[in-house]
Structures are given as structure tokens and as C-alpha cells.
Amino acid sequence: MGTANDCWLDLQGISKYFPGVHALDKVKFDLRKGEVHALVGENGAGKSTLIKIIAGIYHGFDGQMRFENEVVTFRNPNEAINKGISVIYQELNLVPNMSIAENIYFSHLPTYRAGIVNKKKVYEDTKILLDYIGLSEDPRTLLKKLPVAKQQLVEIAKAISLDTKVIIMDEPTSALSPSEIDNLFRIIKDLKAKGCGIIYVSHKLEEILKATDRITVLRDGKYVDTINTSDATQQQIISLMVGRELSDLYPKQGGSIGDVMLDVQGLTSYHVKDISFNVRSGEIVGFSGLMGAGRTELTRAIIGSDKRLVGKVIVDGIELKRNDTRESKQAGIGYVPENRxxxxxxxxxxxxxxxxxxxxxxxxxxxxxxxxxxxxxxxxxxxxxxxxxxxxxxxxxxxxxxxxxxxxxxxSLIKEDLKVLIVDEPTRGIDIGAKAEIYTILDQLTRRGIAVIIVSSEMPEILTMCDRIYVMKRGRINAEINNEDATQELLLQSAI
Ligand SMILES: Nc1ncnc2c1ncn2[C@@H]1O[C@H](COP(=O)(O)OP(=O)(O)OP(=O)(O)O)[C@@H](O)[C@H]1O
Ligand SMILES: [Mg+2]
Structure with a gap:
């Protein structure tokens, strides 16, 4: 626990029940001025619940919360916002049919006298903010026109625009590319220097080791420990989180690779161009590339939810003739979308x-x-x-x-007539124990002869799980790399 002056927040003995679930059980947590404090734990450990208590969303809970050493009870989110606490939620909280600027200034529009919104000022202020967070979009752009990653950046801009003392980030990088993540870390440094306190929730331990000062671990709603990041190792955090030794994260044994199961020839849609590749029975093929390279769009064209303009998609020898997802489903394609x-x-x-x-x-x-x-x-x-x-x-x-x-x-995993499984960012937001389990299941599927496509921005996942890797760039396949030759550098080079 910190002293009165150096802490923004101090929570003691926090308990929260839901019907049938003890989401938090006497948890403590404090946030110092100018620190980044990570909150980690497996899925369902209670991280988001704790955050919602701090943000004034839940008020029926036991325990005590102090803000700048003063006991506070927030009756609604606005009371937390007024203290300078803002949250970037795990589930994006923006309004798709409003512009970027309106989303950012929704709750605190600059006004002339008598409550008239000063539109010009809103757009100007937004432009400055967008430059700061590295978005070049026009502030008038409707939010729904932006890909998820950029929406996430808009959430961040929104948090910064409020005069914040505490910023809570619940999985802020889940949709960001490596360069955007670096950019976010730069912003975090900046905010820290200004004395902001940041609560950082993430399943990505590399990021936590890189960007935070302290780490608090929750398990099954209980407080486990708080450690200094400079003394911590990944292995240590994992064992605190799961409370047991974790078996091999990447269990790939691989099966025998058979005939071509999915054959894509010269496929062109409005977003991807002249894509030809195949996946064999028992094989895992990865699609790597930068955000916006067209990977998700390719999967959508394969399953028929984006229009195929030219080219063929053949599943187990049978061509899909129509552009429709029912047809691809019936042909045996399982699909796990990115934005679940x-x-x-x-x-x-x-x-x-x-x-x-x-x-x-x-x-x-x-x-x-x-x-x-x-x-x-x-x-x-x-x-x-x-x-x-x-x-x-x-x-x-x-x-x-x-x-x-x-x-x-x-x-998708329990689909019985599965021939091809396409998973887009399969482990995003998923804890490390379940990650290992998902890889095991994918590996088992290949041994049943199923062809698997993994679209992923997580390099280790692509490098260890895939037999072959296609790297996409601007809607085309830019390189095909065999597992033995694949390195992080090579993938990045081929993507840029
Ligand atoms: N509104 C609710 N009603 C019932 N149970 C809930 C509710 N919200 C959360 N829970 C339960 O409380 C527990 C803690 O959930 P919480 O969302 O805080 O987990 P988390 O640590 O954020 O997990 P994740 O990493 O998956 O986001 C879970 O078992 C969850 O199912
Ligand atoms: Mg959560």
C-alpha cells in the first residue's frame, strides 16, 4: 500500500457476488501516481469486474475504495469520470453511426454559451488528438468505417481527451499491430510522466513485462500477489496466474499430411487480388501480414460472405459455386471470425x-x-x-x-462434418491455459485429417503451429514460407 500522497487509488477487501459466482473475494489493489500497474489473471479471474467497480459501473459490492486518500462511493460512471477516471473497455464502447469526433467528445462537447456545440472546435481538437495517437483519418469519418484496430485507438483518444488522472485499459492492444502497440507505449510513457496512473489489463505477458511497473495477480476472484515488474519473469507470472505448472504451450505433434482439401485459385474480391493457395488434409497453414493486408477479407471471400469476383474455391474436390455462407458451411468449412x-x-x-x-x-x-x-x-x-x-x-x-x-x-471445434477450419485470431483475449488447450485441439483436428487455416498477428503462434505460412500484403500473397525457414524477421520483411 502506498502513502496518502503518492496513490491515486487504494482498494481494500473488495468482494462482489453474482448469482452463482463469487467474482471477487476480498481483493486489494492500489495505484500510485505515475505508475503503470498491470492486472493479470486467467479468463474469469475478476479483472473486468474490479475495473467496473473502480469505474462506478457496479456499486453493490463489499469493501472500501479510496481516491486520493478519500473514501469514495461512485453511484454511477459519471461520478468516476468527474474524478478523472476513464476506462477503455475490453468490449469497445463506441457508437458506430457517429463520427470519430462525436465519439470522442460525446460526453463533454465543447460549447459556446447556452449549450450550443462548437463543431469547428470539436473537429480541430479531434484532429490534434488523432495526430497525437497516430491516426490520419478525418474527424468526420463515421466510426463504423474504421477497422477494429483503429476503433480501439479512438477509444484511447477518447480517454486521453478527458482530463484524466487514472486511465484503465482493458486489453488495449488486442486489435493493434506491432507499430500501433509501440505507439501506444509511447503515449503511456507520456501519460506516466504527467503523473497519470494507468491500470493495464492484458493477457500478453511480453507487453506487461515491457510496459508496466507493478503486476497484481488475481486467481478465481482472489488476490494472489503484487510484484515489481523489474523482478518478474514470464514463468513466475504464469505460475502465479494458473496456480499450477503449465504443460507445453505449443503441443504440436502434427499428423500425416494428405491430399489437397482446400484449393483456392485466382480468387479476387473487392479487397483481395488473385489469391492462389491450397491447404492439405492434416496441414496447418498460417496467414501472416500487417493489419489491413487483407487476411480477414480473404477468409470472408472464401466462406462466401464477401463477394467473389473471379476465381475458384474448391473444397475436397467440389467447387463452391455460389457466394453464400450456407454453401461453404455445408461443404464442411468451419469459420471462427476475428470479431466474435x-x-x-x-x-x-x-x-x-x-x-x-x-x-x-x-x-x-x-x-x-x-x-x-x-x-x-x-x-x-x-x-x-x-x-x-x-x-x-x-x-x-x-x-x-x-x-x-x-x-x-x-x-466450430465440435462441428462433426468439418473438413476445413478457418480461425481468425483464435487466441485473442484468451488466457494462457486455454491457449495451450486451443492449440492442442487444433493439433488434434489435423490428426483427424482436417485442414486448418490460422490467421494471426501473434508471431509465436504462426511460427510454432503452422506447417506453411503465407504472408499477405495489400490484398495479395507476397510470400510462401515453409515452417523450417520461417523466422520472425523473415515474416516481417515479407509483410512490409
Ligand atoms: N453480469 C454478470 N453476471 C454473472 N456473472 C458474471 C457477470 N459478470 C461477470 N461474471 C462472472 O464473474 C467472473 C469474473 O468475470 P470477469 O469479467 O471479471 O473476468 P476477467 O478476469 O475480466 O476475464 P477475461 O480475461 O475473460 O476478460 C466470471 O466467472 C464471470 O462469468
Ligand atoms: Mg475481462
Missing amino acids: KEQGIFGDASIKFNMTISTIKNFVRFNGIKRRKELTSVNDMVNRLGIKTPSVTQLIQKLSGGNQQKVILAR
């Missing part, structure tokens, strides 16, 4: 429903045996991926961010 929040979560439905929605056919209703089989598969996935929930009938929106991701991922 937007595409595919049925918020007010159960975990079980969300996991089996695309497999219903395998588990036909009114049939006792199939129903039991369904429940077995769902329970199996919940256990293997360590999805933290009191039951499989829990609404998915009640799960922590990372656990929601696991459910959507599991949906």
Missing part, C-alpha cells in the same frame, strides 16, 4: 445454445441419445477450454470476455 462480438454471439441465449447453434443438425432434437450426446460435447468443451461458468445454461453475456470467446471458438 459482432459476428455470432447470441447474447441472451445460453452457452449451450451458442455452442451448438451451427451443429444442431448433428444433435437432432426430440432424440434422447443425440441430446445427451450434445450435452456431453458441450460439457467436454467447457472442461477442456476451462470455460468459467456455474452451468452450461448460463447466458453467454454473463461470461467474462475471454470465456465468451472460448464458447464461440468451441462452436
